[in-house]
Amino acid sequence: MSELLTGQPGERRLFLGNEAIVRGALEAGVALVSTYPGTPASEIGDRCYEISRQTDLYFEYSVNEKVALEVAAGAAASGWRSLCSMKHVGLNVAADTLMTLAYVGVKAGMVIISADDPSLFSSQNEQDNRFYAKMSGLPMLEPASPQEAKEMTLAAFALSEELQVPVLLRTTTRINHTRGAVTLGQLAPHPGPGSFTKEPFRKVMVPAVARLAHARLLEAQAKAAALAEISVFNKIYGQGTWGIVTSGVSADYVEDAVAELGLKDRVQVLKLGFTHPLPVNLILKFLAPLEKVLVVEELEPFLEESLRGIAQAQGLTMPIQGKGQALFSRLYEYHPALVRRVTARYFGLSDNAPEPLEPAQILGQPLPDRPPNLCPGCPHRAMYYSVKMALKNLDVEGVFPTDIGCYTLGLLPPLSMADFLICMGSSINTAAGISKATDRKVVAFIGDSTFFHSGLPGLANAVHQGHDFLLVILDNGTTAMTGSQPHPGVTLTPPGYQGRPIPIAGVIRGLGVESLWTVNPFKFKETLAATKEALSARGVRVLISQAPCHLYEQRIKGKKRIARFCVTDKCHDCRHCLDYFGCPAMQLSGKPEGGRMLIDPDVCSGCAFCVQWCEAIRPLKK
Amino acid sequence: MNLSFTENRKQKTENPNIRLRIFLTGVGGQGTLLASRVLGEAALEAGFSPLVSETHGMAQRGGIVVSSVVLGEVKSPIISPGEADVLLGFEALEAFRALNYCHARSLVIANTAAIAPYPVATGQAQYPPVDRLMELLGEHVGGLLAFDAGERARAAGSALAVNMVLLGALAGTASLPFSQEDLLHILRTRTNPKFLEANLHAFQAGVDAAQESCNWVRRPASWH
Numbered sequence: 001m002s003e004l005l006t007g008q009p010g011e012r013r014l015f016l017g018n019e020a021i022v023r024g025a026l027e028a029g030v031a032l033v034s035t036y037p038g039t040p041a042s043e044i045g046d047r048c049y050e051i052s053r054q055t056d057l058y059f060e061y062s063v064n065e066k067v068a069l070e071v072a073a074g075a076a077a078s079g080w081r082s083l084c085s086m087k088h089v090g091l092n093v094a095a096d097t098l099m100t101l102a103y104v105g106v107k108a109g110m111v112i113i114s115a116d117d118p119s120l121f122s123s124q125n126e127q128d129n130r131f132y133a134k135m136s137g138l139p140m141l142e143p144a145s146p147q148e149a150k151e152m153t154l155a156a157f158a159l160s161e162e163l164q165v166p167v168l169l170r171t172t173t174r175i176n177h178t179r180g181a182v183t184l185g186q187l188a189p190h191p192g193p194g195s196f197t198k199e200p201f202r203k204v205m206v207p208a209v210a211r212l213a214h215a216r217l218l219e220a221q222a223k224a225a226a227l228a229e230i231s232v233f234n235k236i237y238g239q240g241t242w243g244i245v246t247s248g249v250s251a252d253y254v255e256d257a258v259a260e261l262g263l264k265d266r267v268q269v270l271k272l273g274f275t276h277p278l279p280v281n282l283i284l285k286f287l288a289p290l291e292k293v294l295v296v297e298e299l300e301p302f303l304e305e306s307l308r309g310i311a312q313a314q315g316l317t318m319p320i321q322g323k324g325q326a327l328f329s330r331l332y333e334y335h336p337a338l339v340r341r342v343t344a345r346y347f348g349l350s351d352n353a354p355e356p357l358e359p360a361q362i363l364g365q366p367l368p369d370r371p372p373n374l375c376p377g378c379p380h381r382a383m384y385y386s387v388k389m390a391l392k393n394l395d396v397e398g399v400f401p402t403d404i405g406c407y408t409l410g411l412l413p414p415l416s417m418a419d420f421l422i423c424m425g426s427s428i429n430t431a432a433g434i435s436k437a438t439d440r441k442v443v444a445f446i447g448d449s450t451f452f453h454s455g456l457p458g459l460a461n462a463v464h465q466g467h468d469f470l471l472v473i474l475d476n477g478t479t480a481m482t483g484s485q486p487h488p489g490v491t492l493t494p495p496g497y498q499g500r501p502i503p504i505a506g507v508i509r510g511l512g513v514e515s516l517w518t519v520n521p522f523k524f525k526e527t528l529a530a531t532k533e534a535l536s537a538r539g540v541r542v543l544i545s546q547a548p549c550h551l552y553e554q555r556i557k558g559k560k561r562i563a564r565f566c567v568t569d570k571c572h573d574c575r576h577c578l579d580y581f582g583c584p585a586m587q588l589s590g591k592p593e594g595g596r597m598l599i600d601p602d603v604c605s606g607c608a609f610c611v612q613w614c615e616a617i618r619p620l621k622k
Numbered sequence: 623m624n625l626s627f628t629e630n631r632k633q634k635t636e637n638p639n640i641r642l643r644i645f646l647t648g649v650g651g652q653g654t655l656l657a658s659r660v661l662g663e664a665a666l667e668a669g670f671s672p673l674v675s676e677t678h679g680m681a682q683r684g685g686i687v688v689s690s691v692v693l694g695e696v697k698s699p700i701i702s703p704g705e706a707d708v709l710l711g712f713e714a715l716e717a718f719r720a721l722n723y724c725h726a727r728s729l730v731i732a733n734t735a736a737i738a739p740y741p742v743a744t745g746q747a748q749y750p751p752v753d754r755l756m757e758l759l760g761e762h763v764g765g766l767l768a769f770d771a772g773e774r775a776r777a778a779g780s781a782l783a784v785n786m787v788l789l790g791a792l793a794g795t796a797s798l799p800f801s802q803e804d805l806l807h808i809l810r811t812r813t814n815p816k817f818l819e820a821n822l823h824a825f826q827a828g829v830d831a832a833q834e835s836c837n838w839v840r841r842p843a844s845w846h
Contacts, residue, residue, distance in 0.1 A: 014659070014666045014674070121677065145673075145699075178699040179662050179674035252697040259695070337702030356703035359721040362758050367719050368747035370649065370739035372685035414744075578744045584684055587743040595745055602781075 002050045007184045015182040017175040018043035020146040021085070021113060024153025026051070028109065029188030031080035032058045034068035036453065037482035038087030039122035040176035041115035045085060046483060053496055056190040061485050061499075064424075064453040065090035069097045069112065076110035076166070077203065078194035081157055085113035088129045089423060093454065095132070100205050102136045102165055103213035105220075108194070109157035110166040112138075117173050118298045118333035122481075124404065124423060126332070128299035133168050133276035137217050139224040140168040140276035141233060144251040146180035148273065152233065154185070159227065163220045168276075172298065174249040174333065225277040233273025236286055240266035242347055243286065243293040245303055247272040250296045253339035261344055261351065272303065283310050287318065294346045295322030298334055321346070371412055376585045377605025379547035380407040380474050383521040384417045385581050385609075387443060387472065390531040398535075399440045403427040403455075405447035406481045406549075407474050414582040417445065425454025432458075432467040441535065442469035448504060449479035449487040456511070462540045463512040470534050470541045475504055476549040484552040492548050492556055508542050515541040522547055524612040550605055564604045564620045567597045571616035581610065640694040640799050643701045644792075647688045647720045648712025649737050653785035656813070657710065658689040660789060661798075663808045665693045668800035673699040684740070686716060693799070708797065709763075710788050712771075713737050718755040727764035729842055731791050731832075732756065733784060735772035756839050765842030767791060767832055774827040780817065783824035790828020802829065 035045035052059035062068035072084035133140035143149040304322035344351035411418035431444035585603035588595035662674035711717020717732035741747040
């Protein structure tokens, strides 16, 4: 049984922020959860998948975030409490839904998790999704710890039901991926069948209906503002004539900074957890006696600008600052010492912490980098190699729009198979634009999960418009980067998974693509021949590279490595393998000038790909 | 016997004055996340409210994976440069790279086994001599325990149990506010039973390594 379903109320558990959110939803009686996986939110879906197999909870890995949000909206409109989780950029995909769902509203509580990623640990941007609350007019809560994540999830369901609109729970990576002590409450029972009440003149957003719905949304916002004034998640502590306003994980850094700088009697802290709409009266009461105020928040000056506006309207003129030179940056996540340093500087105190040591300086030379790399036995690397070789044989230089997934690591040398990337699905459409504007050979790469997520409209468009590029679908049978979640095209499903697979080749033919090849990328000769053919043809061509993710296959099938390979004396040190393939198992022993190639038997996956193009590589004799 | 032990463990209360920040660093696949989780679970059972911060996602593919465990009088889930009291380095170069997280009194436990990063494997960069890395590390921190944890793990029956060796070594230094037995209890109850025997052996190998004075590049003057 999932550990999120066990334990007595009052018991303390060490939960990830993401797990605390799931526990909170279960204590709120959530009946439906939907998601598209994305770091740092993925574990919310993964735990719910597990739980859905053990309880009546309905869970789905939807095909993308827009779909997920609409599935959840339909359930909430039908009286089921629903939760929809996604990473910050996922909310861009679902933004069309979000903006008008705010008008349509909900019947049962609905909570939308937006997991932001300051410092871009695993993302293509570090946008601040708090602005989505402002833009949509929806209430927003921001937890500062796993315990708060659980409490706020519970409270968000109640708030959503009271206001009849969805509520945003906005987290950041450091909340999602921090484990902390969480006190369990009582699990709530499943609500049983839902019911849908027909009210077309409230729920069908044609202009005449939407005009009234917008007014209703503003009323809900006014009620939300009143609730924010008395929310337990907005707290004031400390005393003195200096002030700090903060929210989210920054509030933790502030609490430590205040303690370490000994400021408890000199500074008052307003820790905000209910951050949209803001509690204007509480803020005014807080600001009124203060001489100067520091705002501590990662990314954009969301609170800072609001606070200045609130103060100005009341004629309060104390300095309120957050971002700026010698203050905080709009870039990247913060950390405790940074917050302490800026706090000390702002209030004219000294922070006596010594400068951190610099390892490279101590060593007297730069440390070798350790970039991430595609795994040994990864089918993406094999396919990239064949495309490289095919282009080399044809003596053409390709341009490679790429997409989001493990295969984006093809960016790094020696593969260097990524030239342009914006977001999920952008490979296909940017390929169209690049091929139109130039005479370059364009080869776009997209993964199977990403193809279903947002590749379909682009491919339909490309066929219809008659664009000219080769699309390589790197089909490894799963959503590998985020932890191997299934998607509609899955060939290798987790145990008990019920989803009906939709073969990618059929979809592509159905979209009108006439030139289609399917290869097993580990069969080098066939793949090279097909790739050359596909490169030489005109129009929209699709090549499906089909072989399961090696890691996932091992996990699901318990498949073990069968053969391993070694470099024999025939090696004449051409280093083709290092220059074009770059498998982590391939290493140069000894010094670069006098080295010798070898295959690390502990790293080699036994995929038997390199042996097909290097005569010096042979099976390792037992 | 077992039962009374459990009750004893629950009676422990949090020491209000302690503050401990443990930084763990290694290479994807070395099990840093499990080690930090075990530390966190043991701290929770000992009555603390620990925070364990983890790296997930893209970096896990052969890149550097760091995590941290903080407990006591601290609210921030992550550790700033210069503020780690303990550094567990799962790989020699990564232990040295994390020197910027240490201060003059930090205790460092480092695996001296090297995993060549890709630029080294391809001859574009040189791996600095491990002896030199350890010597320099030792000069800048309060204590350094350095030994080949990979070798100890293999000898204990599982090459993958480097994380257990290092946990054992940390327990062996008696620098945690909870006991070796608290950690073992978590290993027995919360980790995969399939690997338990090898893990317990590896843990003990780490405890032993901490007792061998030849492994101490620098002995801490006093601890706590």
